[in-house]
Amino acid sequence: MKxxxxxxxxxxxxxxxxxxxxxxxxxxxxxxxxLVHQSYPVHYPEFTDDxxxxxEVVLRICKNGKNIAERHARNYYDKWxxxxxxxxxxxxxxxxxxxxxxxxxxxxxGSCVVGDFVDIPKDMKNVPFELYQNEEKVQSGKxxxxxxxxxxIVSFVSKYFTLQMGDLVFTGTPEGVGPVLPYDxxxxxxxxAELLKVxxx
Numbered sequence: 001m002k003x004x005x006x007x008x009x010x011x012x013x014x015x016x017x018x019x020x021x022x023x024x025x026x027x028x029x030x031x032x033x034x035l036v037h038q039s040y041p042v043h044y045p046e047f048t049d050d051x052x053x054x055x056e057v058v059l060r061i062c063k064n065g066k067n068i069a070e071r072h073a074r075n076y077y078d079k080w081x082x083x084x085x086x087x088x089x090x091x092x093x094x095x096x097x098x099x100x101x102x103x104x105x106x107x108x109x110g111s112c113v114v115g116d117f118v119d120i121p122k123d124m125k126n127v128p129f130e131l132y133q134n135e136e137k138v139q140s141g142k143x144x145x146x147x148x149x150x151x152x153i154v155s156f157v158s159k160y161f162t163l164q165m166g167d168l169v170f171t172g173t174p175e176g177v178g179p180v181l182p183y184d185x186x187x188x189x190x191x192x193a194e195l196l197k198v199x200x201x
Contacts, residue, residue: 003029008172010174012145013175027156029107031107038197041199042200044180047088047108050088051088052089053086053131053139053178053186054087055173056085057129058115058169059079059171061154061166062077062079063163067159073152076154077120077169078119080120082115082129083168084112085173115196125144127142128141130189131189132188132189138176139176146171147172153169186198
């Protein structure tokens, strides 16, 4: 099982982190040890003082595929949910300044959590999703604001990585990313349904 993540897929988030708007999807990977089941807490890593949340719509791949045409991409994912890509922002900033890869800041053990997977509606183009931190809404996005569509992402990724059943695709975060602290409770909603609930310890 692979965890494939797309960075810089919402313009406002790209601008809030002072990055350039990409001309093609930005891809990075997380190992399966990064995934925390939402029934367990997320541990605050000792190597960062600035752990941040990034709420994202997550697709579940249901069919093996390589070099998938964009027009056929919808056949390769069957469920979706909301997930959180946790980022050690201070470490990421340091690595970026040195021109080094992001993995230590993005792919560490316990660096992502996903909610319960549900069926995908016929219309995926304007679906809202939100993240709440201690009952306060901190992120809010809509799928129509993505720079690259779900089908574009799946097609593009499959040119470089063979997609396999059970792979997860994090599709990017909107603006509003921010820090978490121990004992914070995070709740994620997709299309009005609460699908994710996790505590930081």
